Amino acid sequence: MTIKDFFTSLNKDLDKNQARDFAWLLVNRTKKEPIDWGVATITTKEQTAIKRELKRLKQGEPLGYVLGFVPFVNCEIKVTPDVLIPRSETEQLCDMIIQEYEGVPTTILDLCTGSGCIAVSLAKNLDARVTATDISEQAIKIATQNALANFAQVDFYNCDLFGDKLGKFDLIVSNPPYLDKKEMENLPHSVKDFEPSLALYGGEDGLDFYRRLVKEAPQHLNNGGIMYLEVGDFQADKVVEILSKEFDCEIVADYYGFDRFVIARSRK
Ligand SMILES: C[S@@+](CC[C@H](N)C(=O)[O-])C[C@H]1O[C@@H](n2cnc3c(N)ncnc32)[C@H](O)[C@@H]1O
Numbered sequence: 001m002t003i004k005d006f007f008t009s010l011n012k013d014l015d016k017n018q019a020r021d022f023a024w025l026l027v028n029r030t031k032k033e034p035i036d037w038g039v040a041t042i043t044t045k046e047q048t049a050i051k052r053e054l055k056r057l058k059q060g061e062p063l064g065y066v067l068g069f070v071p072f073v074n075c076e077i078k079v080t081p082d083v084l085i086p087r088s089e090t091e092q093l094c095d096m097i098i099q100e101y102e103g104v105p106t107t108i109l110d111l112c113t114g115s116g117c118i119a120v121s122l123a124k125n126l127d128a129r130v131t132a133t134d135i136s137e138q139a140i141k142i143a144t145q146n147a148l149a150n151f152a153q154v155d156f157y158n159c160d161l162f163g164d165k166l167g168k169f170d171l172i173v174s175n176p177p178y179l180d181k182k183e184m185e186n187l188p189h190s191v192k193d194f195e196p197s198l199a200l201y202g203g204e205d206g207l208d209f210y211r212r213l214v215k216e217a218p219q220h221l222n223n224g225g226i227m228y229l230e231v232g233d234f235q236a237d238k239v240v241e242i243l244s245k246e247f248d249c250e251i252v253a254d255y256y257g258f259d260r261f262v263i264a265r266s267r268k
Pocket of ligand 1: 083085087090111112113114117133134136161176177198
């Protein structure tokens with residue numbers, strides 16, 4: 001059977017997003033470009049394996065978990081249900097830092113590293129000494145594997161935010177958990193039932209981590225240090241209000257025009 005016939009036979013009862021994910025699954029599992037689908041064939045063994053994975057997609061499992069990896073900047077990042085699937089906003093956050101710090105030797109701390117996507121991509125693309133922490137032991141295991149697989153040098157620590165062993169850095173970056181209680185209750189099935197809640201919940205109003213950062217970050221930043229933070233929809237102004245006690249802040253919009261990043265410069 002050609003890949004095209006296989007795709008068409010199973011595509012009928014999929015919605016638009018499922019069909020797109022199914023196409024990606026096929027591209028990745030058969031390693032054949034879509035242009036060849038009319039002639040390239042798929043073995044019975046491949047069909048059985050892909051049908052099993054398609055069933056998982058139909059049950060709402062995100063494509064990243066079904067494939068087991070996502071592309072991120074110029075890295076391939078392994079993901080399991082122990083870690084959040086890296087989002088495109090976070091990729092934009094890394095692109096901003098890479099553009100700004102290219103060729104500048106820097107020390108970087110990635111807090112709440114999860115899969116390690118931020119730490120790994122920055123270590124791979126910058127002349128930087130990168131350290132990263134996460135409270136989840138499982139996440140640190142995955143992040144360590146991702147650093148090795150991408151030939152990136154990162155020092156990982158399994159601890160609560162800064163822990164008690166870390167020194168000072170030029171730059172702190174973080175995509176912390178920032179969903180509030182109401183958002184947690186209204187999560188779509190694909191997030192609620194598959195992604196780790198430890199990676200999502202930021203306290204009653206979603207801002208707990210930013211309150212901790214304004215207290216704990218100053219002692220971990222070198223003079224003139226800077227923080228690059230991802231924030232939730234409609235949180236940027238509140239985060240700036242919290243951080244303004246210690247930092248001069250700038251809000252940056254994502255590619256869709258939503259205020260999703262706060263850059264906070266130390267006044268010291
Ligand atoms: C939103 S995810 C971000 C993961 C990754 N940096 C990314 O951008 O895809 C937040 C991460 O924070 C971690 N986390 C939650 N509470 C923490 C804490 N108190 N200290 C350190 N990490 C924490 C979770 O385990 C999760 O991996």
